[in-house]
Amino acid sequence: MSAVDVTADATGTTGTDAAALALVSLASMTPARLDALLRAWPDPRDAVAAVLDRDRAVTDVIRARSPATGAPEMAALVDRWSETVDVAAAERTIARRRTQVVLATDAHYPIRDDVPRRPAVLLAEGTTLDAFCGPRVAIVGTRAATLQGLDDARQLGRALADAGCSIVSGMAIGIDAAAHEGALEAGGVPIGVVATGLDVVYPRRHRALFDRVRAAGLLVGESAFGTKPEPTRFPVRNRIIAALADVVVVVEATVKGGARITAERALEYDRPLFAMPGSRRNPAAAGCNALLADGAHPLLDPSDVLLALGMTEGSRRGWAPRPSVHVSVDAQACVRACGGEPATADQLAARTGLDPAALARALAECQRAGLLTQSRGFLWPV
């Protein structure tokens, strides 16, 4: 008896989910159109029925959102939708991929309703939706990050995940990936928000990272399966990152870049915004410094974020402790000569006045002690 009930219940939910996914999967479906449809017909099944009926109301509801498009075109679009909407296929996809469909009307929908233009339907894959519980921190930044930026993002992800925050980011190369890695290292919950379909791995070199995020947290998106990476989708995706997060941290960002868009959305949605200060010489820090000039909170320590979340921890978490090793005077001089910024051996030779052999000895010592790393022809302070 109860088994039958559960089945019926499950079928009911799946029916809603499948209808929602079927709507998402329609050609030329945009977040705005989907939102309009589901506001008019809060149950996706009703919306599907309306589309199948070629209800004139469908055309009207959609045109209200994009008045520039003429009525005949819109009617033709709805006609096409009515021919292609396929709930059964959506149902099969959900069963196969175990995709979780979250409607804005659901109780466990993770985005507060004060966010304008929040997605009407979120698709998620990975562990359970419990991953949305608890504080969420977005860590975003440029793809062209420096070694130090990557290390900061990783440490930040690790420290905040360790404190119990989910780490939201965009799965991109650079800061995004480093933040996810940090969360994974701490055994925390990464939430990767993608601009493509959930079945598309972009960038492709992150295939392993996608698998690990699925296993430990969630991949979230609003686009239909099979949606390819298109440049226009990334800024749209960034609003979800900002909306999902309770606090947004920008680690390294160029002046014009996706991270700046996420930061603007965060301000629009009234999320606390942190930016990590950087050197004026570092173009990857210019965006952060500009945000600071505009009034973002400077992030000097991971615990600053916890404070903003109201998570009063007894101890400051801090960055990974610097290796406190005893090194020679020459090695110390090399670290000082870097001044916290990458330098070539040539520059260090000139600044320290060491002869090449002594410099080579000192640099090897610094690398052994973990004070400097050698990469791309530069020595980077750790």
Next chain:
Amino acid sequence: MLASVRSATLLGVDGQLVAVEIHVSNGLPAYNVVGLPDAAGRESRERVRAALLSSGLEWPMRRITVNLAPGGFRKTGSGLELAVATGVLLAVGELPQGCLDGIGVLGELGLDGSVRPVPGTLALVHALRREGYGRVVVPAANAREAALVAGVDVLPVRTLPELRACLKSELSWPSPDDVAPRRGSGAGPPAGTDSDAEALDLVDVRGLKEVRLALEIAAAGGHHLLLVGPPGVGKTMVARRVVTILPDLLPEEALDVTRIHSVVGEVPDGVLMTRPPFRAPHHTASSAAIVGGGSVRPRPGEITLAHCGTLFMDELGEFAPAVLDAMRQPLEERVVRISRQSSTLAFPADFLLIACSNPCPCGRAVTECTCDPGRLARYRRRLSAPLLDRFELRMSVARPDADEQPGDPSAVVAARVARAVARQRARYDGLPWRRNAAVPAGRLRDFAPLDRVASEVWREIVRRRQLTGRGAVTVRKVARTIADLAGVDDIDPSHLLLAESLRQDTP
């Protein structure tokens, strides 16, 4: 009615003895060349005939067959024409039998009977000498070049009638100096060196202490050097000054180098190239231009012209990937093998490679780069890891701080390099290599031994830097050179660490 004249033709950068056999018989007048002549060889009929007639000699209206032996390979160029003409004269009795015994004949003919120079004279004379022809008739214009070959009696001629007269002992052979007077000091700089090499000096370079050191080590040990940095920081400026610190060529090297350049016609009249060549091909160069090639007559490429000298590749990343990949084998073997349907040629290619590259498409310093990661990744892929691994010295070049001082002038550096090179020449005396860079990995134990402390440091470097096998060997060879520059026999840990610091992980 049979005559045979010894001459030689080019096979790659080497001379190859050719016996020109002439048979004149009764029958319908005809002229046939057999024995794989190229187009120029087949055209020889018109030139030989016109030259004979212009010289007041008779063209036999009989059946003439010219055979170029051995028949196995294609004879190229027109350098056999004088031999053909002489053979015809010999066959019809215009010349006494036996007058050409022990004499080789080289030269191209003009329609007026003049004898014109042939490319690669040095290689050709060398081949004749090797085969036992100690007297060689050469075009007067090539006399001084031919005289560079030791133990050869050079018989220069200006015209066909002059040759005939000399062979008939009606005239005495002119001396090389008569026909091609030694030019005075106005001869210009030797080919292959920068025309303004005199004006270059390392003292012009401000700062870049480590880069200059890397250049010195590269020059001393023959280690390939890659300089990576944004435009305008002085990469090219430093690299071009390598010519000012390389020692003079050894006599046999000088002969090799001159021979190679003579083949492509780049040696000014008979000057022995004693300075190491410096070649700087443009990045649009084709694979054949760089490594050598060509179907009918394979020509040496830039890497062979840089033999015993420097090949400078500016904007390494802009060279076609196929070109860079084709260079990998010669970089390893110091010889390039060109295989064609008819033959396989080996061109020497033992050169010092110095290359410059921008770190990324935007050209800014690594720390200031704003390149899109995808574009950057594509740019970096152009320089394949196997190629980068072959650079023993890899330096990142950054803009020097403002107040940096120039270092030692070229003369001082050159003296240090010469000392290190002399040490290597003595150490590798009788072995098939001369520089530390060329020591086979298996012989490092003999020539670059490490004591217990040094070998621990070496292993630590290999571990820490995760070096490949080649990388590990390289660090040891460079350390050997650093020790040689310091004038010491034993490699100590600081040499290894310095070698390591000059082999950076470039972008």
